[in-house]
Amino acid sequence: MSSFKLYLVHFIFILLPETRCFALKRVLLRFCGAKIGRNVRINSSAVFSGSGTLEIGDNTWIGPKCFIYTSSNIKIGSDVNMAPCCVVLNGSHVIDFDGPSIAGDGITEDVVIADGCWICTGSTLLGSSVIGRKSIVAACSCTKGEYPDYSLIKGLVAKAIPLKRK
Template sequence: MIINDFIPVQTTPFSTRIKIKIHVWRFVNVTIFRLFPNQIKKPRILLLRMFGAKIASTVNINRKANIELPWNLTMGHLSSLGANSWAYCLDKIEIGQKCCIGKDVYLITGSHTIESVAFNLITKPIVINEGCWIATGSYILFGVTLGRFSVIGAKSLVIKSTEDFDVVGGNPAKFIKKREFS
């Protein structure tokens, strides 16, 4: 009977070595990473690079940002990650140049399949192309690609990819208009 086989326990397919690396990073992320004021960026950049992140020396990552599995994170020149944001890098997260990711934004690259009685982990990358602005409290789900210079309205849930210069918002996020620069 399927009900007896159903095991909704969230497990990960990672090796013991990777699980240890994850726990060491989590400790660093909630201790040393947060020691330095936001104006002193270099130590956070160095720590992330030590754990495999590919980030430009010009990024601005708030000391209260939570980054899981940083070896799957790429951030381009002049991009930022706001306070209390969560980059859940179970898969690749690629953030292009000059992207502004606001406070309390969640970038979530994984979930669990509802078709499996074992609640198997599924992951897909997130790609945030250059010039995107993701406003406060938004969620970007796995498999989403944000087109260049897209704007995501505050408190939006993005489940579908956007085109270049799209402005989207809502839950789920819907197209509002094209972004125009004056």
């Protein structure tokens, strides 16, 4: 997708009613290079950024204040419901103990959300997440890795783990 075009489209989205003008929003995202299916409904406060590829299947709902940042490939299937304030991103960094910052070189890993999924409020899907068909990602959960079809994916418990040098 074109980062510059997305930047311009963001300003148009802000002017549109939150839950109206869905056809225009689809056209605008297609103009940026995204593959957008039929009857995709995107709330105006959703933010799209990055220069990777984005594909959204038919009849999908992208809720208010969702943030989708693609630095490689993000594929959201058909009939997906994404609740408010979800984050989907596929960029990260290699851990670098010797550099000036622990966040070393950038890396990207694809994200796939299969058909029929429900991504609940406040969920974060990180790079290399593959959410199986008709699965639920519970509210405020964080994913990384592959999850089978028909799964309830939940949890976010932070704990300190000492870093070990290689």
